Structure formats: structure tokens, C-alpha cells
Amino acid sequence: MCDTCGCNITPGNEHLIVNDGKLSKTSSGGEAVEVLQGLLHENDHQAMHNRQHFDQHQLLAINLMSSPGSGKTALLEATIDALGDEVRIGVVEGDLETENDANRIRKKGVPACQISTGSACHLDAHMVHDALHQLTLEDLDILFIENVGNLVCPASFDLGHHRNITLLSVTEGDDKPAKYPVIFRAADLMLLTKTDLLPYLEEFDPTRAEQYLRELSNPAEMISLSAKSGEGLKHWLDWLRHELKHYRRHLATGTTLTPALQPDGVALHQHTHSHNHTHNHDHHHS
Amino acid sequence: MHELSVCQSILSQVETIAQQHQATAVTLIKLKIGPLSGVETPLLVNAWTIASANTIAAEAQFEVEEMPITIHCPSCDRESRAKANRMVCGHCGEWRTQLVSGDEMLLQSIELDKSTERENV
Numbered sequence: 152m153c154d155t156c157g158c159n160i161t162p163g164n165e166h167l168i169v170n171d172g173k174l175s176k177t178s179s180g181g182e183a184v185e186v187l188q189g190l191l192h193e194n195d196h197q198a199m200h201n202r203q204h205f206d207q208h209q210l211l212a213i214n215l216m217s218s219p220g221s222g223k224t225a226l227l228e229a230t231i232d233a234l235g236d237e238v239r240i241g242v243v244e245g246d247l248e249t250e251n252d253a254n255r256i257r258k259k260g261v262p263a264c265q266i267s268t269g270s271a272c273h274l275d276a277h278m279v280h281d282a283l284h285q286l287t288l289e290d291l292d293i294l295f296i297e298n299v300g301n302l303v304c305p306a307s308f309d310l311g312h313h314r315n316i317t318l319l320s321v322t323e324g325d326d327k328p329a330k331y332p333v334i335f336r337a338a339d340l341m342l343l344t345k346t347d348l349l350p351y352l353e354e355f356d357p358t359r360a361e362q363y364l365r366e367l368s369n370p371a372e373m374i375s376l377s378a379k380s381g382e383g384l385k386h387w388l389d390w391l392r393h394e395l396k397h398y399r400r401h402l403a404t405g406t407t408l409t410p411a412l413q414p415d416g417v418a419l420h421q422h423t424h425s426h427n428h429t430h431n432h433d434h435h436h437s
Numbered sequence: 438m439h440e441l442s443v444c445q446s447i448l449s450q451v452e453t454i455a456q457q458h459q460a461t462a463v464t465l466i467k468l469k470i471g472p473l474s475g476v477e478t479p480l481l482v483n484a485w486t487i488a489s490a491n492t493i494a495a496e497a498q499f500e501v502e503e504m505p506i507t508i509h510c511p512s513c514d515r516e517s518r519a520k521a522n523r524m525v526c527g528h529c530g531e532w533r534t535q536l537v538s539g540d541e542m543l544l545q546s547i548e549l550d551k552s553t554e555r556e557n558v
Contacts, residue, residue: 181464182549184454190468190476190542191446273439304439307475307542332522333475365532368508368524 194308197276201283201311206407208288210241211398212296214310214410216334217318218327219300222344222378224252226318226387227295229378231259233388238395241291243282245274245299252297262286273304276311293395302327306334313398313408320345321352325360328367336367337412340374340390347377371411440480443542444488451494451547460549463494467545471504472521474542478503497547506539 189195205212215223224244231240242263244252253265264282266274279296286294296312298305317338319327322345328335335341341364343357361373374390376383398408447466455463470476478501489495506519510526516537517527525532 182458182460182551183465183546184458184549185546186450186454186544187546188450188544190443190450190544192450192544193446271439271442273442275442303475307439307443329522333473336473336524363522366523366525368532368534368536370533 191308194276197280198309198311201276201280202313202407202409203311204280204283204288205294205311205313206402208291209399209402210288210291210294211314211395211408212294212310212312213314213316213394214296214298214305214312215316215318216298216302216305216337217300217320218302218323221300221318221320221323223297223300223318224255225378226342226344226376227256227297228259229381229384230295230388230391231256231261233384234391235259235261238391239290239292241286241288241294243274243279243286243294243296245278245297247271247299262291268299272299272301273308274298274310275308279310293391302331302334306337312410314339314394315410315412316340316342318342318344319360321349321355321357325355325357326363328360328363332367335364336369337410338364338369338371339411340371341369342387343373343375345377345379346375346382347380369412440476440484441488443476443481444484447485447544448488448492448494450544451497452492454547455493455549458549458551460493460551462550463497463547464550465498465500465546465548466494467500467502467547469502469504469541469543469545471539471541472506473536473540476542502545504538504541507537508534508539509537510534 217223227242234240240261242256242261244256244263244265245268246252246265247268247270249267250265253263256263264285266278266282268274268278274296296310315337317335319341321343343360349355357375364371364373372390374383374386376387401408451463451466470478470481481501482499485499489497506521506524507516508519508524508526509516510529510531511533512531513526513529515526515528519525519527524534526534
């Protein structure tokens with residue numbers, strides 16, 4: 152991708168390429184090349200293109216991350232029930248196998264695309280890009296990307312989304328943010344789910360869960376809710392409405408949203424090259 | 438275990454640069470990794486052996502510089518070292534700190550061999 156648009160030549164490395172470059176010789180007579188690229192350079196580049204697609208269609212993309220079984224799909228079902236008449240929702244489902252989750256979403260009358268990752272433990276920007284072809288983006292206001300249930304790997308891959316949400320179900324233990332700091336540090340919002348079970352789980356202290364989040368130096372809001380009982384759902388829906396408005400205001404001024412915290416490579420990539428290069432696509436996005 | 442995906446991405450970047458410079462082999466790859474990147478160095482090193490086999494970088498020395506987590510406290514204007522799950526200021530205890538280093542996942546530099554003898558090997 153970068154070889155076609157030339158954006159891999161950055162202010163950080165162009166001196167190496169322009170005018171024969173200032174390539175130092177190593178002691179053995181080899182050539183040393185300073186690179187300074189994020190290790191996920193290709194992914195980050197694809198993610199940036201995905202974000203451009205979302206923005207062209209004024210589509211707020213939200214990445215949902217959590218361990219398996221924390222209630223991501225149940226949350227989406229409850230959200231569609233409550234918000235379906237007001238906001239046009241689409242869902243990309245990531246799982247190792249099966250169409251089960253996409254089928255649950257489709258039953259709610261909402262378009263869903265299942266990505267079966269095989270053995271891959273996370274979604275990457277290329278997989279999400281492929282999924283976008285199967286959705287009619289202009290018919291949607293919010294796209295939820297339900298990442299593979301995993302509290303480690305999804306945190307490292309930018310998908311081009313605008314917001315990160317990390318779910319923590321009360322059956323998991325309130326110290327999860329301390330155990331998996333990278334993914335909870337990335338959260339723009341932490342959702343405490345299955346709170347209808349709190350009366351049975353004396354050992355889970357929501358205040359302590361929030362304290363562990365703060366110790367990651369993360370100021371993100373924490374919302375407690377139960378998709379089953381509906382408790383706290385209004386707060387979550389208001390958050391979504393607010394983010395959608397906030398996103399559209401950004402688009403109106405010619406800017407976009409990115410998660411508050413981005414992987415190092417992404418930040419480097421975005422700061423070091425212009426965003427207005429031509430987007431050469433040999434395919435059409437519906 | 439996304440370290441293999443990361444290695445495949447490194448390999449693709451390294452191969453592109455080697456081609457641009459008409460190198461016959463890559464001799465050294467230098468990375469910077471911070472604990473907050475989500476990448477584990479030992480796993481990355483193991484995965485690299487698999488990812489680089491039979492490539493132009495198969496013989497390359499794979500050097501990972503592990504970066505410490507350093508935070509700056511806007512409240513007391515001092516820097517301190519921190520742990521991944523406890524990023525509060527070591528001096529005054531403020532939790533609203535800024536990260537100075539520790540989330541790096543960078544391909545720093547590579548060294549290339551351009552000797553032509555290798556082409557005949």
C-alpha cells in the first residue's frame with residue numbers, strides 16, 4: 152500500500168532516500184538504514200484508510216474489546232432494541248469460528264458481518280476492511296466492531312475506529328484492569344456489565360474496579376449496566392448519542408476522531424505524513 | 438499470541454527496504470519495545486525465528502531494546518518510573534500522569550549487506 156502512494160517516506164526517514172541518502176557504512180562495509188516506523192506499519196496504514204471510509208459515510212465506528220463471555224453481543228442486542236428506531240446500527244463480529252453472533256444481531260433486523268478469524272486472536276485493519284465491503288456504509292450511523300474475545304492482542308491493532316470500549320463483567324473480578332493494563336489503558340469508556348449479578352458477588356467492588364482503571368492513568372468514564380435488567384442502559388445510550396453528536400461536529404469542521412490513546416506506531420505514522428494523498432482503490436465501496 | 442502477526446509485518450517492511458537498497462542480505466534489525474505496547478519480547482524473538490526462515494533476513498541479528506515506562510506528572514512537574522498497572526506519580530501520587538516512554542513498538546533501524554558475492558550463493 153505504502154509503495155504505491157509513497158507515504159512511507161516520512162520527514163523522519165526522507166533524508167535517507169532523497170539525494171542518495173545519508174546512509175552510514177557499518178564496520179563490516181554493510182549499509183545502515185534508519186527506519187523509525189511502527190512495527191504494524193501496514194496495519195496502521197490500512198486503519199487510516201478505513202477511518203477515511205467511515206468518515207466519508209459519516210459513520211461512527213466503535214471497537215468493543217473484552218474477554219470472551221463478558222456480554223458484548225448481549226449489550227449490542229439491548230442497544231439495538233433501545234436505539235434501533237433512532238440510530239441506524241451495523242455490526243462487524245469477530246470470532247475464531249461460527250456465524251452465531253452475527254445471526255443473533257441479524258435477528259434484531261440489523262446488518263451484521265461475521266469475520267471468522269480461524270486461529271487469529273484479534274481483528275486487524277485488513278480484516279475489517281474486507282468486512283466493510285459486505286455492508287452498505289451509507290445506510291449506517293454507528294458501526295460496532297465486536298473484537299475477538301481476548302484481553303491481550305486486540306489492544307495492539309488500530310482498526311480505523313473512532314472509540315475504544317473495554318467491557319468488564321462483574322463475574323470476572325474487579326482487578327482485571329490491573330491484570331490486563333494495556334487493553335484497559337486504551338479504553339475511552341469502561342463498561343461494567345452484568346451488574347444484575349452484583350448481589351451474588353460480594354467480592355466484586357465496582358469502586359475498586361474504577362480505582363484500578365485510574366491507576367493506569369486513564370480518566371475514561373465507567374458506566375455500570377445490565378443488558379438483562381436494563382439497569383444503567385440509559386446512561387450508556389446517552390453516552391452513544393453524545394459521541395455521535397461529537398463525531399459529527401468534528402466531521403463538520405473537517406477533522407475526525409481517534410481513540411484517546413493510540414498505539415505508538417499509529418501516532419508516529421499520522422504525525423509524519425500528510426493525510427491528503429490520493430486513495431488509490433481498485434474496488435468500490437458500497 | 439499476536440507476536441507472529443507483528444513479525445510478519447516487520448518482515449514485510451524489512452524486505453521492502455532491502456529491495457529499495459538492492460541489498461543481498463539483512464544483517465541487523467533493531468527494535469524498540471515498551472511494555473505498554475502489548476508485545477512480549479521473548480515471544481517476539483521466538484516468533485521472529487519462524488517468520489524470518491528462508492527470507493533475506495533469516496541470518497539477521499534481531500536486537501530488541503526494551504524501553505522503561507517513564508511518566509511525567511503535570512501536578513508536581515517531575516518524572517518517575519512506573520509499572521504497567523500502576524502509572525501514578527512516584528513523587529506525589531497523582532494518577533493523571535502523561536506517558537513519556539513505554540508504549541514503543543518501533544522498527545528503529547536495519548543494516549544491509551550489499552556484497553555481490555552472495556548473489557551467486
